[in-house]
Amino acid sequence: MPGRLTGKVALITGAGSGIGLEASILFAKEGAQVVAADINExxxxxxxKKIHDLVGPKSxxxxxxxxxxxxxIANAVKVAExxxxxxxxxxNNAGIMHPADDDAINTEEKIWDLTxxxxxxxxxxxxKHAIPALRRAGGGSIINTASFVALRGAATPQLAYTSSKGAVLAMTRELSVIHARENIRVNALCPGPIRTPLLMxxxxxxxxKQRRLIHVPMGRFGEAIEQAYAVLFLASDESSFITGTDFLVDGGLTAAYVTPEGQTKSLPPHSNFSGV
Known part of the structure; x- marks a missing residue:
């Protein structure tokens, strides 16, 4: 039985860890040939190597x-073709969350610019470099990693990161409109708090950690593989009428007005939380 991505070629940045790692393996299992890109060789x-062991040397x-x-990035597209x-x-998954990222007062310009x-x-x-290649292939799917903080402010200050992910979401929406009639779909994955090295x-x-988790109705961090399955759907033809979305995989975080009562015990003692 053919996989959900049989016959397709995928380029994944940040493929060495976290969501990129899980997506690379999952895509290959589902039949794609994967160009795994990462700054860490x-x-x-x-x-x-994991993909070769699981699927085969040409995968x-x-x-x-x-x-x-x-x-x-231009070279990575060239390698794929x-x-x-x-x-x-x-x-487009690779990104950073710098530990020195803070609020408007304390974030240094060099941290802002790097982010x-x-x-x-x-x-x-x-x-920019993928769209001409997708045109040559007759269309395709772009998934950009944004974040739930593109839609909600973060409970722990991370202004540069939050602003950058808002920009990714806006960029995704515009590109989805511009290229919709070229059979090129552009969507943004918006993860909630995920147990990856980047966030941990x-x-x-x-x-x-508790300050972040208290806002998640499911009461736990998500796992990278849960995001990878969402990316697989957006990459596959199963999502052929989906473009321009902020695809939330966040444990209910952005749907919540208040958190379940059982989680309020994790609030710091000085909190004025009233449950309303």
């Missing part, structure tokens, strides 16, 4: 990509 190569190739460099003859799916360079320009360049390094105390 060791972790990116490890992803490809994936690694390319080193620093998404802050336009030439690296050279190695596999076309490009059908792009998952925008990677999280916004990296996605823009991914779309940022929420580096139990108090910070």
């Amino acid at each position: 060791q972790s990116g190569q490890a992803t490809v 994936a190739v690694f390319v080193r990509v620093d998404v802050a460099k336009e030439s690296d 050279t190695e596999y003859g076309k490009l059908n799916i792009v998952f 925008m360079q990677i999280n916004v320009k990296g996605v823009w360049w991914g779309c 390094d940022f929420l580096n105390t139990e108090e910070k």
Whole structure:
């Protein structure tokens, strides 16, 4: 029985860990040939090895990509077309959440600029260089990783990150409209709090973790594989009439006005939370 992505070629950035790792493996299992891109050669190569062991030697190739460099992204698209003859799916997933990111008063300009360079320009360049390739392939799907904080303010200050993800969401919407009649779909994945190294390094105390979790009705961090399954749907032809969406996979966080009563015990003692 053919997989959900049989015959398709996918480029995934940030493929060495977290959501990118799980999506790369899942895509290959579902029949795609995967160009796994990451700035970390060791972790990116490890992803490809896992895919080769599970699926076969022609199922994936690694390319080193620093998404802050336009030439690296252009080269990754070229690798996809050279190695596999076309490009059908792009998952612009790579991003950072810098531990020094804070509020408007305390975030340094260099942190702001670095975050925008990677999280916004990296996605823009991914779309810029992928769209001509998707046209050559007769259409395709782009998925950009945004965040629930593109729609809601974060409980722990992270202004540069939040602003960058808002930009990704706006960019996604506009590109979806511009390219809708070219059979090119553009959607944004908006994860809730996920148990990945990126977020766990940022929420580096139990108090910070609980401050985030108290807003999640399901009461737990999501897992990277849960996001990967959502990306698989957006990449596949099953979502052929879906474009321009902010696809929320957030444990109910953005639907919640108040959190379940049982979770209020995790609030810090000084809180004025009243439950209304």
